[in-house]
């Protein structure tokens with residue numbers, strides 16, 4: 001995982017007030033819970049007293065209570081009460097639980113995975129998604145590294161093969177370009193925009209990205225680091241995916257189908273049909289992508305990439321640069 005990034009790791013409705021949600025993300029067992037104001041805390045699921053999981057404990061007001069000896073910890077992970085020492089005793093400073101800076105926006109729970117920083121950047125999102133849009137979510141587990149799943153969504157070469165009977169219909173096997181451009185809107189922001197020009201092979205030579213005029217229309221695909229992607233099908237129709245890393249070999253995909261049909265029954269029906277279509281398409285991908293080896297891709301792993309793979313190269317380069325700390329441009 002790339003350090004010093006925001007990652008969408010859960011959806012808001014997975015964390016109910018008064019309940020503890022336990023998940024593995026970023027290779028660590030975590031608990032998420034809401035205080036009395038509804039504010040979400042994400043922390044390590046391990047009591048620093050003697051290692052019991054908070055997930056079998058409970059929320060008491062604005063604290064989480066370990067079930068073993070009743071120690072309580074606040075939203076910053078500081079121990080506020082050691083009952084055995086008496087309620088007036090100051091708890092030892094060493095009793096501290098690792099917590100993650102957390103934001104709840106766009107119905108996602110984002111955590112900052114990395115070094116603490118004075119002022120954290122905005123969470124990644126796609127501002128072009130109108131406030132009037134509604135969505136339905138489909139969750140699916142993929143048994144591979146989250147960056148394989150991301151690369152698959154930047155892969156325009158696979159469309160007529162994996163999706164020959166769905167979104168890749170039309171036998172457009174010849175890949176012109178594609179055109180992939182990076183954009184940045186604040187320090188540390190990295191957005192990849194992607195335009196697709198696949199067509200049927202009538203014996204013509206594919207155009208290089210440099211031979212394609214600068215696109216004037218909106219991109220079809222966008223990826224924003226750490227882990228958000230959108231397919232901009234139309235202004236009122238989008239698919240957004242948050243690739244939540246479980247660990248190095250597992251990813252939870254939050255696939256949202258956005259539209260602007262707000263009439264209650266039609267909204268449900270449209271969401272249901274859209275999600276079903278997404279499930280079919282996404283399962284076409286999953287069946288194949290989880291067989292890729294190694295599970296975690298990188299530059300120089302011995303794959304033989306072709307010009308149509310250029311968005312994947314761009315993604316890998318940026319990913320590598322961010323991991324190496326070269327994120328100053």
Ligand code: FES
Nearest residue numbers: 047049050066069
């Ligand atoms: S192990 Fe949690 S209070 Fe003792």
Ligand SMILES: [Fe+2]
Nearest residue numbers: 152162163285
């Ligand atoms: Fe696909």
